[in-house]
Amino acid sequence: MTYLAKPRFHHPKLPTNALGYTRRDYEGAVSTLCAGCGHDSISAAIIQACFELDLPPHRIAKLSGIGCSSKTPTYFLGASHGFNSVHGRMPSVLTGANLANRDLVYLGVSGDGDSASIGLGQFAHSIRRAVNMLYIVENNGVYGLTKGQFSATADKGSLSKRGVANHDEPIDLASMALLLGASFVARSFSGDKEQLVPLIKAALRHKGAAFIDCISPCVAFNNHPGSTKSFDFVREHNDAVNRLDVMVERAPIETEYAPGELVEVTQHDGTVLRLRKLDATYDPRDRGAAMAYLQQQSAKGEVVTGLLFVDPEAADLHDALSTVATPLNALDDAALVPGAKALDKLNASLR
């Protein structure tokens, strides 16, 4: 239905958020992806999360690489600046943008080809640099735009649409993110909005490198029997370790869960993450245990979802660089140019 222009009007009683924006103010152009594409659900979740967090759309910068997933920033947050960069290199562009203006919210959208194949290096280094961002990989294990080649996250033995088995080991980006020091790591499923929206909200409010690996089945090339990234497969093998509620301002906690089942994590900015534990033994504040759990479940063919790890006290790249609070792009001549007198002094030292 992409040939239809998106209507501008909306219901007069559409609910507004604290900024007076409706959900429509967070939307973008009509998607040109395939009908039923998991990516569109993720776009919808991003829209929902930003609306609920009362984020001013123009203060979000959305960046992507190349591929189906990287096209999606056109389909959400139309009032934000967007940057569709080059294949596999979104992380460096986002890093630079973040250095220039620390006051914006940075949303990096990528795919499994973009991040695990061509862009594995930049993915890794942006995570280990603790760039303050939400990095979402819309993971379908397949190259959509070039019509169905395996990506580096495709499971070994999984079948392509033509029935060919993948012989390479998969790259698990969530495990890598944990290993690389990401301070927020989650995995979710585009078909599970209840889980995904709170994770995006929590990640957007997280300070430091937040990573979400979102399984997002490709309806055109990777949703058939034998695929391990199909809607059916993920639904059958989804091992959710927790459910999340995000409270931006601390509201009275209703004790609806038995003690021991609820974990509360207060993030740097005061956001409270309330985790309803679905797995009694899983502690999302223990990086080592999280990594071990992921490996164990992966060996069993299970897809672990939920908030896998969070370090609420994480620092970011600007902390490491001791950058001034004023965004670097807002510093004026007086702050930047040392002037003629300083130069004369320097000249004198070179004689």
Next chain:
Amino acid sequence: MPQPLTQAPVGDRTNDFVVKFANVNGSGSASANLLFARSIIRMGVPVVARNIFPSNIQGLPTWYEVRVTERGWRAARGGVDLMVAMNPQTWDKDVQGIDPGGYLFYDSTKPIPPSKFRPDITVLGVPLTAMCNRAYTDSRQRQLFKNIIYVGALSALLDIDPAVIEALIAEQFKGKDKLIRPNIAALHMGRDYALQEFPCPLPLTVRKADAVGDRIFVDGNAAAALGAVYGGATVCAWYPITPSSSLAEAFQRHCRRFRGEGEQNKYAIVQAEDELASIGMVIGAGWNGARAFTSTSGPGISLMQEFLGLAYFAEIPAVVFDVQRGGPSTGMPTRTQQSDILACAYASHGDTKHVLLLPEDPHEAFEMGSTAFDLADRLQTPVFVMLDLDVGMNEWLCRPFAWDDARRLDRGKVMTREMLDAGRDFGRYLDVDGDGIPYRTYPGTHPTRGSYFTRGTTRDRYARYSEEGPVYLDNMERLLAKFETAKTLVPAPVERRAAEPTRVGVIHYGSTNAAMEEALDGLAGRGIHLDTLRLRAFPFPDAVADFIHRHEVVFVVEQNRDGQMRTLIVAECGVDPAKLVGLRHYDGTPITARFIVEAVLAALPDFNVVPLRKAVP
């Protein structure tokens, strides 16, 4: 027949000779050699100093050449009058390199058989190792003071004022004062030995003069990095590569001095994982309104190609300092060339053209290092500052840095919140002024207006994706119009008319100028007069084609094999290629006046352009 230039000059050698130090890399000789060069400058006598070093940390041979030149020539001369042979590994080659009648200074601790010397040179042996072993017990001290001892001996042999050296030592070790006294003691140990053993001074002497003026002694990388500070750069993303690493490191140093108050740094420097990430960060920062740069060399330029095309097409300011080295591939990492001209001018796939700035020395590296950021913002495109190893990694005696406090950073066409509120039509790629340069907005400017989607795909004037032919053409033609505008903004070429009318011209650029000035003098002395045009930027202002039209033959002198600048001129200026004669020096050493003179003399008879009264005696 002109007299061949390969002979050593004869006659009075005061303030006009070449000393070459042969050292072992990592032996601490560099600071002693620098001390030697600076002491001569302090005596008011200009020097040309060049490092010749391998891609190595410790053990391989390295040389330092100091040309003492009261006339103030700026290029290496070629030849050696006094060789300080401190490296047994290169002994034979070093001894061979001395001009007839020259001098050999060496460590005579171990006897060297007479066959290892030459009969036509004077040998000056100083038992440096033995002296050190007697005076010091620590092995590192023995090594380091050996260097100072030979500087002391040379001060006696060349009549350098020891008080000047002492003052420099005191400045160097300011804050580590207890090192001053032992260094001065070592200096005098060498000096006293030479005074006692040799008829000091030699005919090669340094005499106090007033030929340095207010000039400064600095390397081009440090100068360019300072230019970046003055140009308002706040983001530097880089990946280590010889010969450009010292540029990013100097930027860090300058920023600590000028931009870091407490923990409130007004800059961000990231050592990236590779050159792709470096340029990606620069482009991200440029898109977001910060002034950003990377420093690299040829292999890095190759890696950055895709991103450079994005910056060109999406119109994002970026500054790239390319400190050129010998290519192709890994090539000669520690040797100089001007061989990235075409790789930068046309970087990336598809139809692209980029702005190049061509500094001749550290002074211009500073100037262009700051101007590059104004140009990048004004033109919203990558700007390359094309240094080379010769300028970048050697200290040059050059005009002091200058800054006009009235100067303001030119951020180019940025539409502000106020302009958007006033109802200005914003189309990211809309040519509102007819100069091909559209307005941009910084992300986060306005809640409802001025946002757009930046992409490497084709789009219309309002940044909407389109692959329609006419829309594509409209955009590509505007980019060409913008490049035309660039011609009026970049530094103009410098023309120098010969003393007598001539039909022969020379085009050159960058570090070649130092040798060119001297070559023109030498050629004029032989009755050969050449007009010169020193290029300072690409795109070429109209003055370049005009210069070519005014001459029958134009030599294009450059430091690469394929005559890359000549190719660029032919491609861009619409001139007859037959008029452009390439003279190319590309063995990795800096070009010399001797080379240019000989190349011109060899080429001229092919063209019937020498004025008749000069050609017939």
